[in-house]
Amino acid sequence: INSFTVAVKIFPCEEYSSWKNESQIFTDTSLRHDSVLQFLTAEDRGTGPRREYWLIxxxxxRGNLKDYLSRHVLSWMDLQKMAGSLVSGVAHLHSDYTACGRPKIPIAHRDIKSTNVLVKNEQECVLCDFGIAIRLDPALTVDDFANSGQVGTARYMAPEVLESRVNLEDLESFKQMDVYSMALVLWEMASRCEVVGEVKNYELPFGSKVQEQPCVDTMRDIVLHGRGRPEIPSSWLVHQGMRFLCDTITECWDHDPEARLTAHCVAERFNLMIHNNPVCKSLIRCNSNIPFPTGEFLG
Structure with missing residues (x-):
């Protein structure tokens, strides 16, 4: 205890199902990853109406990413590494295998947002809050997935979620929703990077267009019917690395779920971008036609 500080997340009785789901997700050892919050144990405490459920x-x-970004401006190097760690975590969730090659059941987070990302250190983030995450087990039926309902935070919901038109027969659909939400978080990080020019006060995605906690109907009007997305000013695109990042973000929040990049592809892009490996530049295209920019990426 003296060398390792722990956090205790306490669920009241009425949130038992969320605690149960999150503890089950966490106890799967294949979830362990540098970009996923380290789980220690789950406990239930007390009796009767005072019963509580703990996750340790x-x-x-440093707290969550939303609060961190409101207080800090990121260097280009910080942005690459923090955003890269987030993407790496999402790619690990979605993967069929662990880093060492063992098979695992993919997981969809379903509520990726900046308050569900913790800042581990100056250049790393970890995903947290798996209360509504779902294991994409091929053994589950369409009815099992249908019963999971329309979940998440309205501000970060993908168009197909807002429209309640998710293809439940294709497990990739759940990953595509995560990628959309991840793109909004990447935009938040980009907006606080010093290379964009004038760094404005921190703002949530769609912050100037909606209330602090917009409802599904409001987001449906903006995202689904209006095809609205957070603004990417032309000043951001002067820096070649930021331009490439913005192109990636745009591909991740595409209106068509099947047109979005996979988290694995985005992770590959970040890996190659950070290491600026000219030998591998052709690989970074994945399923897009965007060329790898020339010039110095790390400046």
Missing amino acids: TAYHS
Whole structure:
């Protein structure tokens, strides 16, 4: 205890199902990853109406990404590494295999947002809050997935979720929803990077267009019917690395779920971008036609 600080997340009785789901997700050892919050144990405490359910995890004093971005401006190097760690975490969730090659059941987070990302250190983030995450087990039926309902945070919901037209027969659909939400978080990080020019005060995606907690109907009007997305000003695109990042973000929040990049593809892009490996530049295209920019990426 003296060398390792822990955090305790407490669920009241009425949130038992969320605690149960999150503890089941966490106890799958294949979830372990540097970009996923470290889980220690789950406990239930007390009796009767005072009964509580605990999740004990690693503690990160820098707090969540939303609060961190509101207080800090990121360097280009910080942005690459923090965003890269987030993408790496999502790619691990979605993967059929662990880093060492063992088979695993893919997981869809279903509520990726900046308050569900913790800042581990100056250049790393971890995903947290798996209360509505779902294991994409091929053994489950369409009815099992249909019963999971329309979940998540309205501001970060993908168009197909807002429209309640998710293809439940294709498990990739759940990953595509995560990628859309991840793109909004990447935009939040990009908006606070010093290379964009004038760094404005931190703002949530669609912040100037909606209330602090917009409802599904409001987001449906903006995202689904209006095809609206957070603004990417032309000043962001002067820096070649940021231009490439913005192109990636745009592909991740495409209106067509099947046109979006996979988290694995985005992770590959970040890996190659950070290491600026000219030998591998052709690989970074994945399923897009965007060329790898020339010039110095790390400046």
